[in-house]
Amino acid sequence: MNHIYMLVILFGALALVACNGTEDTLSTGSDITSTSSEDTTDENNNATTTQIGLNPDYFFDSALSEPIETTACTLTDGTETLCYEIVISGVPSNNEIGPFCPTHIDDDATQGGVWFDGSGELYQLDGAFIVYTKTLYGDDWQLYDETTGEVFVTDTQIACEAAARPNVDPEYQNHCVECAIEYYGGGVAQKFLIPASPIPLSTPEQVGADLGVALNGVVIAGPAPVSAILAANTIAAFDDCGGHINPAEGYHYHAALGCSNIITTLDGHANLLGYALDGYGIYAMLNSEGEEDYDLDECRGHSDDSRGYHYHAASAAENMFIGCYQGAQGSVEIVQ
Ligand SMILES: [Zn+2]
Ligand SMILES: [Zn+2]
Incomplete structure (x- = not known):
């Protein structure tokens, strides 16, 4: 191993220790x-x-x-x-919570999280996927406004709670469902x-x-419960960490x-x-x-x-x- 290579490794290890900070309990390589x-x-x-x-x-x-x-x-x-x-x-x-649903069909993957329905695929939840749900799940799916391209997102506490319950309020069918942690005391x-x-x-x-x-x-x-979620023509969006928020449990990983x-x-x-x-x-x-x-x-x-x-x-x-x-x-x- 040459010396430059060793130095790179040494600095890399030091940088890792420095980045990890002192507040949290972390393995430092042992x-x-x-x-x-x-x-x-x-x-x-x-x-x-x-x-x-x-x-x-x-x-x-x-x-x-x-x-x-x-x-x-x-x-x-x-x-x-x-x-x-x-x-x-x-x-x-x-890390931060979210993002979950894209807000426009032109949004890229950084503006939304992921979706999985247990069928073996992990979907990037970008604007294109919102459009694709019609092909994937059926003609009765319409998660966005065809005129403006805006995605139907449950962007209030009332909307999120009406859509996150087992019997989804018909008004919030055909929505990308997300709740904000602020509704639940920040956690x-x-x-x-x-x-x-x-x-x-x-x-x-x-x-x-x-x-x-x-x-x-x-x-x-x-x-x-993806079957129930899909049955209401909804997607309960996950963030890129595989988590989302519901009123009962707050933020949790699936x-x-x-x-x-x-x-x-x-x-x-x-x-x-x-x-x-x-x-x-x-x-x-x-x-x-x-x-x-x-x-x-x-x-x-x-x-x-x-x-x-x-x-x-x-x-x-x-x-x-x-x-x-x-x-x-x-x-x-x-x-x-
Ligand atoms: Zn093992
Ligand atoms: Zn959940």
Whole structure:
């Protein structure tokens, strides 16, 4: 390796440390797997099946309303154990929310977010896609004014709430639906109780509306109800991070698009992005080679010696993070 190359790497590393600032908890390049794997070998140095739980240090400090504490909790299977209490403020700590809907059919991809309907495609939500919905979903789709090219967007709180409810107000059919976080106090605070040591289940369980929390303080939700959304000739736009806002939950993710993959690993494994309610880590879909693991179970999980059991997020086009829970779950509730 020549010296110039080494200098570039050195300055790159320094710049990274400088950019990351001091406020947030970030990996500065040390191999995080070494800190979390200390109890994964027995005295003969053989791998054991130790369950490795949540590491509170991996969360951005500014993602949290208060420091993470431990508290007694009862899991969904009745287990009484110790949980981490994680209170999020309801906004991502590391990036802006939005944009969601384009406002004109000439808008480019930077002026809108993304859309996925679970059919295997991830669509850039630009003006052209708004026009394309007629071809994609049917002749009764008309998301824009044909005279002016303006997109029909739910741009008031009344409109967003009438369109975001299960039985969409007919007045807001044929709309691109978005809500603003300002309608909900700038963010919906939520409290998670997540077991400090995961308790494996004998039979996997279905994920619910909210299934976990990302390291940047965003709720990880289950699949978006795209069939109901499409049935009302609406699109519930996601931003480029795979998140959107609804009145009940505030801002939440329906897809992993890289905005919360904060903790990097040096062993080539995919990056950690958050934790499921059962305490198992959720990692990005792809490893450092850009490949997906081939040995994932129905919940999208597998085990290794460094991480124990953990999940890998699905692609955004699949409208999901994980397939099910392999552990007994804690809980999530809105902080009043
Ligand atoms: Zn949603
Ligand atoms: Zn893995």
